[in-house]
Amino acid sequence: MDYAARVAVNRRYVSPRRQEQARQTRRTILDAAARLFVDPGYAATPLTAVAAEAGVAVQTVYAVFGSKRRLLSDLVDVTLVGDDEQVAMADRSFVTDIRALTGLRPKLTRYARHLAETHARQADVMLALAGAATADADAAAIWRKNLEDRRTGMTMFAADLAVTGEVLVSQERAADVLWLAQDIRNYDWLVRERGWPVERFERWFVDSVAAVLGAPD
Numbered sequence: 001m002d003y004a005a006r007v008a009v010n011r012r013y014v015s016p017r018r019q020e021q022a023r024q025t026r027r028t029i030l031d032a033a034a035r036l037f038v039d040p041g042y043a044a045t046p047l048t049a050v051a052a053e054a055g056v057a058v059q060t061v062y063a064v065f066g067s068k069r070r071l072l073s074d075l076v077d078v079t080l081v082g083d084d085e086q087v088a089m090a091d092r093s094f095v096t097d098i099r100a101l102t103g104l105r106p107k108l109t110r111y112a113r114h115l116a117e118t119h120a121r122q123a124d125v126m127l128a129l130a131g132a133a134t135a136d137a138d139a140a141a142i143w144r145k146n147l148e149d150r151r152t153g154m155t156m157f158a159a160d161l162a163v164t165g166e167v168l169v170s171q172e173r174a175a176d177v178l179w180l181a182q183d184i185r186n187y188d189w190l191v192r193e194r195g196w197p198v199e200r201f202e203r204w205f206v207d208s209v210a211a212v213l214g215a216p217d
Contacts, residue, residue, distance in 0.1 A: 026064050027084065029054045033075050038124045042072060042132035042139055069138040076129060076146060079122040089153065098157075104166040105210055111157065112202040119187035120198070126184045154178040161213065168216040177212045181205055 032053035036045040047068050051058040065071040078084050081092065089095065094114040101107050129146070132139035158174035161167050167174055182205075190196045190204065 022064075023084070025056065025060065029056065029061055029064060029071070030075050030078055030084075033071050034079065034125055037072065037075065037132075038128045042128060043136050047071070069142070072129070072139065073142050073145075075125060076122075076142060079125045080118065082118075082121055090156075099160060102164065104161060104164045104213065105206060107161055107164070108206045108209055109202070112205040115182055115205065116187070116191075116198045116202050119184050119191075123184060123188055123192065127188060130185075150182065151175065151179050154182065167213045169213055170217060173217065174213050177209055181209050 029050060033045075033050050036049055036053055047061050048058050050071070051061045054061070061071070065074060081089070094110065098107050098110050101110060126146075129139055129143050133143035134140075155171070155175040157178055158167070158171045161174060162171055169177075187201060191198060191201050196204075
């Protein structure tokens with residue numbers, strides 16, 4: 001191997017320890033942003049404040065995320081799935097579980113459990129994002145993208161539910177109903193504001209969606 005080839009190989013090599021350190025730094029910055037974007041809020045939090053909260057230089061925040069908007073976008077993504085693994089949503093275990101089930105209510109029940117777990121983890125960040133979206137263009141764009149992504153996900157879920165033969169409404173209407181029922185503000189109102197047990201929220205989701213999807217248009 002000549003000198004140039006050895007240099008190329010060395011440059012491509014990144015030690016597992018350094019990779020883990022970089023991942024931990026990213027996680028620390030995301031955790032700091034999660035706290036500050038909730039209180040005092042996204043608009044009121046400069047990246048210098050995030051850096052101070054995370055215990056890193058502001059240059060590190062820029063090196064990892066590039067911009068405040070990207071930091072917020074990545075925070076939304078990580079709180080949605082609960083980790084920073086590069087695994088597509090369609091390949092997540094809860095999706096595999098749902099696809100393996102037969103029957104409308106069993107599928108809805110498994111999704112309701114996933115939904116409650118996700119909302120419990122993500123509620124503070126998403127509600128802060130919704131509030132910031134009323135006054136900040138970047139936050140508004142991320143909020144809108146999140147709504148659109150969820151609508152796409154519910155369209156895919158509606159297609160899976162249709163296979164049961166128990167859905168008597170159009171796929172478009174089924175997706176609309178799912179999209180509305182899974183909105184994080186329902187969880188906030190019923191569980192966090194009204195004090196519903198999570199199990200009651202899950203039953204409400206299943207019963208409400210099943211009642212509409214099982215009634216003909």
